[in-house]
Amino acid sequence: MQYANSLHEYRKELKQALAHEFQRKALENFTSSYRKSRDGYFADCSLEEIIQDIGLAKDSSLKQFEALYQRFKAKAEAMGVQVHLARNDREANEIISEIAAENQCRRVVKTKSMTAEEVKLSDFLQEKGLEVTECDLGEWIIQLREEVPSHMVLPAIHVSKEEVGKLFSTVTGHTQSTDIQSLVKVARRELRQKFIEADMGISGSNFVIAETGTLGMVTNEGNLRLATTLPRVHVALVGVDKLVPTLKEALPILKGLPRNATGQSISSYVTWITGANDCLAAPEGKKIMHVVFLDNGRLALARDPVFSQALRCVRCGACANVCPVYRLVGGHVYGHVYIGPIGLILTYFFHGREKDKFLAQNCLNCQACKAVCVAGIDLPRLIKEIQAVIQADEPRPALNTGLATVLTRRKLFHSLLWSGKYLQKPIQGRSKYLRHLPQFLLGDQDFKALPALAGKPFRDRWEDLKPRVTRPRYRIAIFSGCLQDFVYPEHLEQFVRLMAGRDIAVEFPKDQGCCGLPVLMLGEKEAARQIARHNLRALDPSQYDAIITLCASCGSHLKENYPYIIGRRQGVGVKVRQFADKIMDVSSFLRNVAQLESNLFAASGPRTAYHAPCHLCRGLQVKDAPRELLTLAGLEYVPNPDEETCCGLGGTYSMKFPELSASIVQDKLERIEALDVAYLVTDCPGCVMQLKGTVETEQRRLTVLHMVEALARQLKT
Amino acid sequence: MNRNQCIQTFISKAEAVSAGVITVPHVQQALEHVVTLCTDKEACRLLASGCEHPLSQEPADLCRLKEWSKIIAAPDLAAGDLETLTNLCRPLGIRLIEKGLHSHLGGLDIGLTWARYGIAENGTLVLDSSREDIRLAGMISEIHTVLIGASSIAATADDLLEPLTRLFADGPNYTAFITGASRTADIERVLALGVHGPLELHICIVQDC
Structure with a gap:
């Protein structure tokens, strides 16, 4: 969540997050294992095709929203569902709270939904006197801690098992162990009771099919199945961007989302609900079912020539997983409700300029997020554009005026x-x-x-x-x-x-x-x-x-x-x-082109690590040539999994957020030094400046070289 | 993929998400397998599902609702198969129910249902669970056992586009894609099976269906 009133305050929060040891370790482990395995997640299918299909499905669906909405509404109403369209957050909350009042609901079980987080639905309902229980394990943990999710897929990644143990001890009134398997079972039993007592289940939806009036939900724990089965009322709150014409447009999302989120080819459960089904707890044996579509600016956003692609997002969280900034500080300071790179964009539209003012600047423009987005969103460009939009309302900083004046002459x-x-x-x-x-x-x-x-x-x-x-x-x-x-x-x-x-x-x-x-x-x-x-x-x-x-x-x-x-x-x-x-x-x-020959160079040379500049490996998509040159020049190239992680310079980024820039480059050098190499070679003078300057300050035993310097050192003559 | 490749892919993908898979010639053997699973199951497998842990009062009371005899819920069997299963269960003291699962929300030993389709590429079962009892059998059971006809396994989800669209269009409908047991990694990213749903998933591929 963003509370800071100045860049200075925001930087203070970032420093605190940097000092959160458990979170740093957890994120470090998670993000490095994600980076290592992610390409393998798509080994059995064509990633390019999925990206293209999701983009097409999302772009074309939003263009015909009105027709699709009418189609969905007619179909769903014919099967006993009431369909609503909420223009904004307040309206959505009021509609849902009225549904609760109409049906004398007192207890609500809620499944994980970013859309519900967006409108702060739980807070609103609780203020109306309803008891709301988050029934996804991670969401329940953070609800008990009175926090917001710090990741879209792993909401409680910042919480240790010891903390969960303490939390559950308070809830049950008995001392709990820190054994994860036991803690999960305790949650299973505690929450089962909540499902039984609940009058209303609230869910989101990953895709809504107009043709058949169907909601599709992607989950793993099985809580959504209970929440949509046991209580007599089911309310689904869905963004208008979730509506697609037919099942055909939903399937690419189903292929891309779980793979990119957790590396599963499909989640444990995909639930498809069409119309009001059997429900023994309901008075007439039929579920009381409502679908509330949320606009909250989305329909206008869909017409924006630049930013509309942000609505392609399927909420997999991958952009955060590969972001060097997220990796260090976590989602609480690197987002508001929506976290990570996509959060830097969506916060402006859904939660306002003030919340995004400092957050949006916290981007290295390293392009790692763009490279993993399964919906093909050009995140770094949109972040740049958001920065420009926010800046347009501000007095122009002296640095901007100065640089613009000088560099254009x-x-x-x-x-x-x-x-x-x-x-x-x-x-x-x-x-x-x-x-x-x-x-x-x-x-x-x-x-x-x-x-x-x-x-x-x-x-x-x-x-x-x-x-x-x-x-x-x-x-x-x-x-x-x-x-x-x-x-x-x-x-x-x-x-x-x-x-x-x-x-x-x-x-x-x-x-x-x-x-x-x-x-x-x-x-x-x-x-x-x-x-x-x-x-x-x-x-x-x-x-x-x-x-x-x-x-x-x-x-x-x-x-x-x-x-x-x-x-x-x-x-x-x-x-x-x-x-x-x-x-x-x-x-x-x-x-x-020049085709340097290996006989120009010495046959052997020092152990050498490589740092791939963001603008080379992702910007220009050049991957093989530099690595081949090192070997060709007789250097002993030692690969490392971190090669393509940003050095933390990010142009003027390191001036705005020096603490983060420093942590990124220090972590990187720490890992490279552990490889026991003599040279660290890269292809960009910016990276050289960042890496070499830090090596100099920390007196590390590494020689940072530009590619041409390394090659020249290996020349025989 | 030909039929045999479909089945082989389905088996390996399902096993990869820790589902148990067996192939049997007829429904009869599948029912026998279910009964064996139930017999071999520890006397109170609820142990694994949280009852032994110190709980607050109401959830703890839920455990007491659990009866001493083991229960198989089979809301989805044809009359003849149900009779066969009844005859197999009776001498072993296993209670068999086909409806009213709502009064067993504390937990069941085994839920037995049919899958309408399978998806080989993911090892996924497609269950039309529009009836609440069928839905509950796959949610509140500790072991969910699913029967699937060998001829119902499609290569990919795309191959099911038309039949699924027809099924939904003919709603109300509640269809579940089930792939492995219920799982979470919400605490320190450690995988735990059996969160809110079944602790185990067993699949019987019936060759003559």
Whole structure:
């Protein structure tokens, strides 16, 4: 839940969550085992097909909601069900509380439902004097603790068995053990009584079928079956996004949801309820049944050109499972009611701007969530868009104004950097790091040593380095990016060295500037567009066979975002597409185009771990080339399951949330050091800065290298 | 998948979610198996389902409702099969009921029902449990035993699209896909079988059905 009134307060809550030892350990175990096994969950079916089918089913159903709703209503009413449409949370709660009053219900058993959490149904009913018991085990535990779920599928993942033991001791009035199997059986018996006493069962629904008037529910414990069978009244509260035309559209969701959530090819139970069934407890032997559809902004959201895809969500929780931020702090601070990456988006729409204001900023943009979303939602992009929407209502932060002003003026920016290298002298000392930064400037950034600007940027070294090729077989341009131009020019130098004698003409068009990603990350869209158009002029794609970048972040921004942000402009669309098509990361280029031969390199080398930059492995979808290069260059590549986890930099993220950025990179380095490797190699200067700076501060025995540096070290000559 | 592959896949998938599966030629052998299961079951298997734990008063009273004799609930059998089962149960002192399961909410030893279809790819049973007694037999029993005709096993859920749509359209209807016993991992992600539903699921594939 979000209570913070300022970013400072929110950061305090995050720090407390970081200090919650049990939760950290539990999440660490859970998320690493999830990451390890997740691909296997789809071994027996086509994930691409499922993603496509769910997307299509959800998108097309919402477009025809009115017709589907009428169809469902007619069918369900013919079988004795009363159907309601609640425009908002208040209305839904009132409808359900009136149903309870009409039928003299006093006791309610409720199954797990995010929609009911969304409208805070239990609180509302309890205020009306009803006794509400959550009958899913995890939900019951958190109800007894007076908390909200910290995960959509595992609501009590933050609670230890010792705490459950204590809780159940209070409930039963007898001391309980901490044996999990026994605790589960105690809950079974305690809750069985609640099912028997209840007058009303409340459920959600995972898919609602218009054609037959059917509710479909995916569960494991069997509580929903009892809750929809024993009490005389059944109320289902369902979001309007759950309605699909026929069973055919529901089946892909049934394939994708349990696999992505828990790795089950299907859950223990799938319950299909059509109409009011037999119920011996009901006065006429027939269940009193109501279906309440909840709009709460969904129908308007469905018409939004950008955000409508958020409604494809099937609530599997996978986006949280792979999120490096969730992994550290859990769902209570990383969400409001809806948690994890999808929560950063939905909170704005369902619970308001104030609740999402700081939460929405807590994203590394590492794209891990996008890669596992079974509904194909482009979560990182939607989070960016939400940030921009929220920011539009705020006074523009000084950082934004400053960066947007400077980065859109290439010459001004570069002359500032040029003078920066003199200004930094007093704090630099003789090292490559900024040693003596005053504490008030550094603040919580002190977990990593910040690199100093290079004495001579790459652009000033270029004339001396430029290879002279008379008959090139291939012509490339370097897009340097700011970090490598001004901080790590040695990366580019090593790259040029690797090009020697390969008949490849290399050019460095000097009018290029920053790629623009930092301003886009801050939500400054117009500045990002201006910069993109500038670079498109500076590097004409028709002059080169490929445009190579050694920075995965620049590469992914140039290739993926440029067409998106400026592609719709007349006359620019074609050019930007051609530009994007020629962008290539350095590893793919060296491996597949330049085709470096293994005899250039020493036959053996140190043990080496690899860190896959988010923008390379997920942004550009490059996975094999860098790993193959390491082996080809004679390095002893040591794989690790954590390779594709973000380093915690996230551009300006590490400035906003330094505690989290620090924890992410420290955990990562801890695990890598345990592999007993000498080198840690990566493909992005941003990652190099984060990893190398932290290694420096913590004095770890690891050498962090950019790919080209590692390759250059292995060269025979 | 041909019929034999369907059955083999169904068996391996069901066993993978800890269901017990046997294949028998006729219903007769399936009924005998059920009775053996019941006889072999510990005198008070309710032990496993929570009664031995210190409970608060009302749930503890529920245990007392449990009768001394073992009970099989078979709300879904054809008249002839019910007679066969009665004859098998009587000499062993097992009580057989076919309706009124609502008065046994504290628990039953065995619930015996028929599945209408099977889904091989997941080891799933499809039960039309629109009658409340059939539904309860699969919810409040400690061991749920399900009979399924070998010819009713489809390869995938997609293959059942039409028959299921017809079944729903002809409602009211309460259909359950059941795959393994009831389970949870809500405490420290440790798997526990038998939360609110059966502790065990047994499947008898009947070859001549």
